[in-house]
Amino acid sequence: MTDLLKIESFKLRKKLRAWLGPILIFLLIMISFPLTVELASDELKNVFYSILWLSSLLTVMVSLDSIFLEDFDDGTLEHYLILNNSLFSMILIKIFIYWLLIGIPISILGTFFSISTSGDFSSFYIAFPSMLISSYIFINLFALGNSLSLNKGSALGALITMPLLFPVLILLGKIVLNANFGFEISNLLLLMLGVLLIIIVIIPFIISFVVKTHLE
Amino acid sequence: MFKFAFTDLNQFIYMEGHGIYVWSVFSIVIISLVLAFIFYNKQLKKIKRKHSNE
Amino acid sequence: MLKKLYHQFASPKTYVVLVDKIYPIIFYTSLITYVFALIWGLAFAPSDYMQGNSYRIIYMHVPASFLSESLYIAMAIAAAIFLIWKVKLAAYIIKAIAPIGALVAFLALVSGSIWGIPTWGTWWQWDARVTSTLILFIMYLGLISLHSSFTNYEKADKFISVLVLIGSVNIPIIKKSVDWWNTLHQPASITLTDKPSIDPSMLYPLFLSMLGFSGLIICLVILSSKVQIFNREGNKTWVKYHV
Numbered sequence: 403m404t405d406l407l408k409i410e411s412f413k414l415r416k417k418l419r420a421w422l423g424p425i426l427i428f429l430l431i432m433i434s435f436p437l438t439v440e441l442a443s444d445e446l447k448n449v450f451y452s453i454l455w456l457s458s459l460l461t462v463m464v465s466l467d468s469i470f471l472e473d474f475d476d477g478t479l480e481h482y483l484i485l486n487n488s489l490f491s492m493i494l495i496k497i498f499i500y501w502l503l504i505g506i507p508i509s510i511l512g513t514f515f516s517i518s519t520s521g522d523f524s525s526f527y528i529a530f531p532s533m534l535i536s537s538y539i540f541i542n543l544f545a546l547g548n549s550l551s552l553n554k555g556s557a558l559g560a561l562i563t564m565p566l567l568f569p570v571l572i573l574l575g576k577i578v579l580n581a582n583f584g585f586e587i588s589n590l591l592l593l594m595l596g597v598l599l600i601i602i603v604i605i606p607f608i609i610s611f612v613v614k615t616h617l618e
Numbered sequence: 619m620f621k622f623a624f625t626d627l628n629q630f631i632y633m634e635g636h637g638i639y640v641w642s643v644f645s646i647v648i649i650s651l652v653l654a655f656i657f658y659n660k661q662l663k664k665i666k667r668k669h670s671n672e
Numbered sequence: 673m674l675k676k677l678y679h680q681f682a683s684p685k686t687y688v689v690l691v692d693k694i695y696p697i698i699f700y701t702s703l704i705t706y707v708f709a710l711i712w713g714l715a716f717a718p719s720d721y722m723q724g725n726s727y728r729i730i731y732m733h734v735p736a737s738f739l740s741e742s743l744y745i746a747m748a749i750a751a752a753i754f755l756i757w758k759v760k761l762a763a764y765i766i767k768a769i770a771p772i773g774a775l776v777a778f779l780a781l782v783s784g785s786i787w788g789i790p791t792w793g794t795w796w797q798w799d800a801r802v803t804s805t806l807i808l809f810i811m812y813l814g815l816i817s818l819h820s821s822f823t824n825y826e827k828a829d830k831f832i833s834v835l836v837l838i839g840s841v842n843i844p845i846i847k848k849s850v851d852w853w854n855t856l857h858q859p860a861s862i863t864l865t866d867k868p869s870i871d872p873s874m875l876y877p878l879f880l881s882m883l884g885f886s887g888l889i890i891c892l893v894i895l896s897s898k899v900q901i902f903n904r905e906g907n908k909t910w911v912k913y914h915v
Contacts, residue, residue: 546838550818550834551821558817558818558821561810561813562818562835564810565810566838566842568842569841569842569845572845611834612830612831620712621716622716623717623718623719634719634724634725636725636728636790637725639729639786639789640714640726640728642786643729643733643783643786644714644732646779647732647736650779654775655892658896658899662898665899665902668906669911669912
């Protein structure tokens with residue numbers, strides 16, 4: 403297990419563009435939005451969270467566009483399939499590493515942006531947990547979509563994954579709405595966490611089924 | 619229950635100004651249904667022709 | 673014994689024979705029902721006191737939006753059958769339904785947006801129900817493009833079934849969106865549990881048009897599934913006798 407963890411994190415870290423690139427893309431998207439609305443206006447505050455969710459979604463989309471492609475081409479996936487069926491744990495760990503190296507950094511950056519935009523430290527409690535959870539869900543679902551469209555291009559993967567993300571986006575919108583009205587948001591966050599816990603177990607299982615079908 | 623809801627045929631087509639919406643939806647639905655039936659029947663015919671040629 | 677029976681029933685050959693028998697019955701009854709319902713609804717039903725005559729679009733719009741969801745549910749059931757029992761017929765039916773579902777969702781969208789002009793004053797509104805129907809439409813297109821990008825149909829069948837099943841989490845959200853959000857769209861006119869919110873003289877033609885439209889769409893699904901079966905099993909001998 404720890405071996406897998408080390409190997410996967412090494413594989414992602416050694417390619418600088420694969421993990422630093424998406425984080426920089428996130429930064430660029432977040433910076434480019436204030437340029438398109440008038441600076442220091444209230445408009446930015448109103449739409450800030452939707453910008454945040456969408457840029458994290460786009461970042462995940464860009465970073466995962468070839469998550470399984472290299473392993474598929476060089477036969478690593480086949481190796482894990484034959485090797486006492488450790489495909490499931492390998493995929494689980496691969497997704498976790500992506501979240502660790504991309505999901506968590508963009509959550510921290512996004513939280514900084516949200517604090518600086520609202521000028522209020524309390525937005526930390528909205529942005530940070532919801533971004534942590536939602537980025538993990540995004541990574542899981544994009545991994546699924548890209549495993550389905552493995553060597554058929556990332557546009558197909560994005561096309562079939564995006565509709566699956568709408569429930570999460572609706573939930574995120576509800577969280578911001580409730581926070582703006584001063585309601586409790588912990589119940590919605592817990593709901594999202596519950597969804598995540600189900601997804602963490604189920605998605606690698608489905609992906610390993612899909613990968614097995616690809617390798618047939 | 620089966621009383622004609624309009625005074626005459628022109629009223630029926632005009633529908634107090636809403637006729638254009640009702641009739642455009644009507645024609646879109648009917649045309650696409652007819653086209654879909656024609657399309658699938660043609661495909662089946664094509665397959666039939668292919669098999670009778672063999 | 674039971675297993676044999678069920679394998680026999682699920683074989684494409686039995687399906688084609690059965691479907692050929694019932695197709696004319698379904699087609700003509702539903703055609704007559706739909707035409708009758710449209711004449712009743714468009715010409716004889718009383719006009720709505722709020723929306724005037726534009727409400728008559730309901731007789732085209734509600735069947736389409738109802739079927740766009742039901743077809744997805746049917747696909748999800750077929751996908752489950754295919755993945756659990758490996759029934760090939762189910763995979764053919766998924767592939768057959770996808771383009772028809774896209775067509776029906778498109779009809780629901782177009783009729784809804786045309787209906788929006790006289791009632792809402794705008795032809796497009798980012799309201800929950802409209803947006804979720806658009807998502808459904810895109811999901812159908814995604815399924816079609818996923819299946820068509822693989823030349824190995826055996827694999828593509830499995831992938832499309834996985835995607836259909838995962839995507840079915842969106843269906844309850846689409847169904848309930850009208851109740852959960854405060855939006856312009858009126859709540860569903862007919863539900864199984866409550867008393868219908870519209871007058872019987874408008875309701876009966878609506879029911880009939882839903883029945884007739886569903887029958888016609890089932891006929892389309894039958895035709896397109898036959899196309900799928902003949903294309904995929906074209907080299908088997910029984911196909912030659914049944915086309």
